[in-house]
Amino acid sequence: MTHPQFRVSLLALSVAMLLSAPALAQTATPANGQAAKEQDIERLEIRGIAASNKQNLNNKRFSEQVVDTITAEDLGKLPDVTITDTLQRIPGVQIRRSAGEGSTVNVRGMPQVTTLLNGEQFLSAGSLTTVQPDFTDIPSALIAGIDVLKSPMANVLSGGISGTLDLKTWRPLDLKPGSTFAFNTELTRGSLSKENDGKVSLFGGYKSDDEKFAAVMTLSYDQNNLANYLNGAILNAMEVIGENEKDKRDFNGDKDNNDTFFTQRYYGVMDRTTERDRIGANASVQYVLSDTLTLTADLFHTQMDDADRKQGLMVDSARGNNWAYSDKFIPRADGPLGGNIYTVSEALYQVRRVSAYSESLTNDRESTNVNLQLDFDNKDNFSGSVRYLRGDASRDHTENVAHAYVTSGAQHGLMRNVGNGVEPVNPRGYGPADIPVQFSRGGKYISLSYPQGFAQDIKRTNLVSTYSENNFHEEATLDVLRADGKYAFELGDIQSVSFGLRTAKRDVERDTFILVAPFKTGNLAADVMWKDSGASLGDTNGDGVANVARGDLTLGRAWYFDELPAGWVHQVNGFGPASSDSFYLINPKALDNPFESQNQLYPGNKKLSDPAKSYGVTQTDHSAYLKLDLDGEIASLPYQANIGAQYIKTDLEILQNLVGSARPCSLCTAAIKAGEELINRDDDTVLPSANLRLDLSDELILRAAYGKTMTNLDFSKLAGGVSVGRTRAGDVLAKEYGVSPDLLVAVSGRQNGNPQLEPWRSTNYNLGLEWYYDSASLVSVGLFRMNIDSFIEKGQVMKGLPDIDGVVRREVPVDTEINGKGGTVKGVEVTWQQSFDFLPGIWSGLGTTLNYTYAPSDSANKDVYGAILPIQDNSENSGNAVLWYEKDGLQLRVAANYRSDRLDSLAIPLGKGVVPIWTQSTVYVDASASYDLFDHSSVYLQVSNLTGEFENNYAQWRDHVIYQNVYEKRWTLGWRSRF
Template sequence: MKDLTFSQTRLAVSVALVMAGVATAKPVWAQQEGDQDIERVEVRGIAASHKRNLNEKRFSDSVTDAITAEDIGKLPDVTIADTLQRIPGVQIRRSAGEGSTVNVRGMPQVTTLLNGEQMLSAGSITSVQPDFSDIPAPLVSAISVHKSPTASMLAGGISGTLDLQTLRPFDLESGSTFTGAAELTRGSLSKENDHKLVAFGGYRGEDMGFLLSASYDTNHLANYRYGTILTSFEVQDESFGSNRDINGDGDTNDSLLSQRFHGMMDKQVERDRLGVNASFQAMVTDNLEFVADLFYTDMDDANRQQGIMVDNARGSIWAYSDDFIARTANDQGGDIFTVNQAELRARRVSSYSESLTNDRQSTNLNLELKYAGNGPFSGSVRYLRGDAERSHTENVAHSYLTSGAQHGLLRNDGSGAEPANPRGYGPDPVPVQFDRTGEYLTLGYAPDFGSDINSYNLVSTYSENNFDEDATLDVLRGDGQYEFMGNHLTDIQFGLRYGKRDVTRDTFILVAPFTTGEFSADVMWKDSGASLGDTNGDGENSVAGGDLTLGNTNYFTDLPDGWAQRVDGFGPGTDDSFYTINPKVLDDPFAFQNAIYPGNKRLSLPSRSFRVEEVTQSAYLRFNFDGQLGSLPYKANVGGQYIRTELDIVQNQLGDERPCSLCTATEKVGEEVISRSYSDFLPAANITFNVTDDFLVRAAYGKTMTNLDMSQLAGGISVGRSRAGDELAAELGVSPDLLVAINGRQNGNPYLEPWRATNYNLSAEWYFDSSSLVSLGLFKMDIESFIEQGTVQMGLPDIDGVVRRDVPVTTEINGQGGTIDGIELAYHQAFDFLPGVFSGFGTTLNYTYAPSDSANVDVNGASLPIQDNSERSANAILWYDRDALQFRIAANYRSDRLDSLGIDVGEGVLPIWADDTLYVDMSASYDLNEDISLYLQGSNITEEFEDIYAQWEDNVVTQNVYERRFTVGVRGRF
């Protein structure tokens, strides 16, 4: 392998290639300058990739960062999102420990392009950012993160635009190229052997070429969740329930902030992922080039969890402790307390199992003609077609260890009332020792509690939140460029674009028929303690009064072989033994539900089903400048993009509730098609000054806009009704017994405005050699509004179909906006000036400080930041690349982030925070020869996990525990 050395001529040619968007994606290149052949230069490995990254940033026409693959099919991390977190200002969220979604400068409204245009991802059909777990990293050769817009860039990112780039045949060396890789991965907690196979083949001839790459991998990812299993906080007054002086101060005007649900969950994610990328490229004539690309992904996954959950079931004071901590004043003259160690008197202890499955596929096709004549005009015509579909299921088995008598859950099969789980623990509450003072949240039980399989009963099962969705995308665009020979103005770029995206979602539940005497209904929540109306004719619905219940007793000892299993411990935080329903048997909801309660059928939920058609028409004009202002060289681009967006939203109209007991389903009585449109003009300006040959100053201004997640635009309205009563009946002129609308819930608001912001950038970059950079960047985002939950007044029909008044409806609204101001610092250097073996070292360090503010305040009235934005983030990477050995260790730090907003407490809301994290990854490879390499990768090698706390750092309510994963592999190049 040759060192990458450039003469001034070669440097000029390389710069031109980078600016043309070619060099960023290619592992090798060859060019000619006039009649002189330029030697083919190999640019593989960490050091070469590092140089390409800096070149892309240096010669970009906007504020941009980039990461390029070290070789074909070899991004430097396990996933695309993991790679992106190395860039200043980029933060990620994890799914089962793998990076899945991306924030740029604190905002998740980030659009993702594929080779410069829109793409359709099956994991996020309704939004503009894909789920990066869908996309196999080996198919991507480079990623650019544009932090300031240009007029010619496809609009869609509030804070940034990601451009995923794939190889094309003309990026290859002449002749045939073949590469392949095979690897084995094992997790520290999953204990499964996973594998990945990657293959690439390409051919480049004199005027045509083609390539095909494929990646297939299986993954078993383990993580554990301790603490609050279902987020449900409440402030319980001492006077409520037991009327107990919880802190012993002689009065009962204090309160306890508590979570209803606690538990320990084992979460395992199984993924099968296939990706294929094909490309054909040909010179039709000397001036006309044709490109065809196909990008296909297919991923099946099952997110399974099993564990033990304790809850209060009816919300009385249930924590007994000598260590109550006063946090803030309540509105009764007392204090609100929390507790870090306590004995919980649990009214229900249950074994919980769940399986969420996804089957998702996407295809993106690109056809493009490029014209480059001998005159000043050049241009292209491009057509894209995207198709994506996703099927999602959720299936739950809720089994009791307790009897149910603790909270009054009884069953009656006709022989009299008894607890829903007659063999379970009871009738007293279960003492559970709760402790959040150690490394992990823990729950302690009496010796041998839960060890007897005879005490378990599958009391409740259901399948909800299932949906099928599909989408299509069609784009036709034309772009042109006209060059000038004068000073300053070098060329004008212009273009027109038409895009159409259709999204359909059908949400459904599974219901089974139940008949008791004269009563019959379809049931979703098949619960052995639930009764079907007044079955004894006494006008009461009490089980003890004689009503018959629906479900059967399904003791674990009576279930089919393999359904019930013993679990010895749920991760590193516990070693208790319990029994659970094996979540794998829940993967097929129909099969499982029919085995317990036959006759299940699919029942559509019109309130959460929709169809949206989005049409965008845009035009842009961009002026490019290159010259000198006095003695100061500069480059600039100024222009604007006009976008008109048209929406046709099918909003379902809902009627009466269906004859379905224990489920939420209403009849669809019609559709309302809401058509609306809005227009945006987005100016953009970027200028770069070459203060010296190596020192650049950039400034940028731009307006940005992101269309909404379509699931926030559409759905249906559920109407809450109640008996009018005498006073309201007199006001409305109706019978007191008429059921009148009192409130509503709208799933999706078709009148929401898109995300809009104004962005400012100022940066300085010093390239003190070809492999080194020190940079400082300042940025500011003024965000017009946030999408949040709110209440609007709407006219909803009473039970007789007549609309008589406006009532409050909860839905998504455009709330008050906010700002993010920040600073980014970066330092890159290859230490190739050091002697001997030390010359192979290099480092990358960056730090981002991005405080933000919103209209929300916490319990003490202090302003809260924008959700999911960490004020501080940093990366530290040490790498080595010399001779046959390459090594890299990377640490990523992210400070606390606001995870969500909880209930109203004190002066504001209860903020739920994710504590700071530090993830460390490593990779190493050794070249056996020029064609064969062995490599080792480790992700999360320190087994970092997330603490989630409510308001106060010691008030940890949830922990997400991720595993360490190591990969060994072999890579070949032929």
């Protein structure tokens, strides 16, 4: 059925098709019998803000489901610097930042978001174990557009609880005949890093005159040095002082030792930088084999090497015994012992340990995804496609730490003995008296002020401890074969039926390891991870007692800063905006290669696998879908709808290690692998869906949607090692099982990952009203609700574990992750987009986009006062305000993004619940300007984080900020040409 008020134009239909992937899993296609109003926009001729915004509205208006879209404003030019920065402009989308750059995405408060590439799954090296990639891996120049799908549809690959992101690359057959080239170069400088960074991207395309063959290639390279300062809590080590007998205190002076003090043990101001080198390549070839057949081949390659480096002074509260306060304690809540829970914001900190801490975390990531596709269209009533996809990806991760002492170590009893008697671990260090440090969290930045001249002598700082742990190599493969078909006919309101079959297999293997070096002290020898000059292998003098004071030898040597290898030590002048202090520190760049740096100090390092954090998972999916497309009238009002269901059968094969006793070294974190366990499980799921679009008038559209969604778990939540806690059987168990009373039997366990965890599941509802009162303007309101079955939380399961002789005799409690009680996310999205092209003169170039999302949520967790906490990382309020101008070759834009306070993580039990760590509300402002100097060239200036916004993270109380992520303003000057 057709409707006279909508005139179908071939151009509008082509534009909508070209913005979608060729597969029949496309989502932003025109509804049957509907069409866009006449457009002057062709796919690769979209240039500028106004044209891009019009195309985005066109895609949304004629979509089969609830969707928002983003279209590149030119070849290789998304509206913002990164993919994630662009996505945050969409209503209901919230992002997390890594070193100031957008990295991961939430849709309507949930991070369980599937990301597709041209309508299908792909592998991203930044997150091999999950379905959502880390977008820092993907250069924005490779992407032509993005669909944010907020309601499920039967022919769209399942995987997102709250939504699905579909990244789209350039299609060769969309080109005009002949050659098309584009070139882009940028120079970027950070306000704090003071580094000159660069980016270059190239686009080349060709289409034959007979329009039967076409090819495109995009290449991108960029290097960035990002300032990412850290103030406050350096390591995650919160403490509650006063909960046990030896720590009971009278903090408020009422002579009752029943008060509780909540604090963070490690504080500091850290110089933290992130260096990223990104390479991206995308190539696509299309060939029209006949009037009915088209062949497409795609290659999508990304590679990123990054290093997160941290250096600074860190103070240690050592169980709170060394706090001397310059003001009163702040009472917060009723304490567990009958007194109060206290915190403090200003203090004179009598520090027992001051450390010079340096750390380097590196990642080498690489992924390649290949797509081969054959599309069929008989130009009548049947069309279809067959696709095969292959993905290969790997990631190498290292962590390397150097922990030096500025204080002597005598303040807290850390001593060493290398055969010359007992002495402090850093004999030249400051002490033995505690060091007075003024601590304050009352200003804009957390600050620590040291005594004048402190830590200025390079010869007084000693590298006491160094180690490399949590290193891993992981690799993955993905194979997908799918067939889709669509048959058009008219049977009442039913216009067509879509159907498809799909099979996919994903393999992931992770090997986690530490680095150990051989040590020998006295009569003992062992491989050691923590090369610590204050640690001992044990009873080295043979008196039966391990005690340094009684003569036991410690390992390691005194590495004073003036004795370290060349290039290791440098002087840091200033720690971002929070501190202008100058200290000698180990350059974290010297730690980038753990093998090389560890061997320079302690030769003979080797890898030692950590079975508790190593695993293998194979997931095989078989799925089928059926979707009916309807077109008709309801009470004389035109409607379009689709109803259908997707069936998914998932088979999991999980290889999990059994962890035995500790290795013969108390200074190693990796225990012995005692065996393997292969777990096989399967799951069957049916996901129904329905989408309705009702045309109340030519401009007013009512949408409603219902669907069930599912997201498979991160593989790291499913797999890992199982460690067994054992004790002597005793008489009772010996009698019950007929074993010796001295047999060590399993009594408990700990499991990294739970193979029996159920996937995330939710039932979703959408209801919206959209008013397109002209071709470039929109007012819309959307209501949504997600009923989420369960959340993943810490808990216990019963599991049969082997006794020391390898026999499983009973089930014991095992600490692991479990499916806990679910929750609800519901809310409203409001959008206003307006082009002021009706204004006179220069004012006709103005336009704006405003959107707001209200999304309250609840979970099963409670805070210190017993109040229900929301879902982690969900902001109840978020919004965007964008003002743009485009006229006579000049383009200007200012965009602000707001997020209200969000729950970052859960800390330790306290009061009536658990201490929540919140991130305070933020407003990030970006701006850009460009000018067309010639017909095909433009110069532009972009400023990200214009106001220097940063993140305050507080524990329970908004004024109790425990750490800050301080990001920088970044300026980019660029040149873009196309011909």
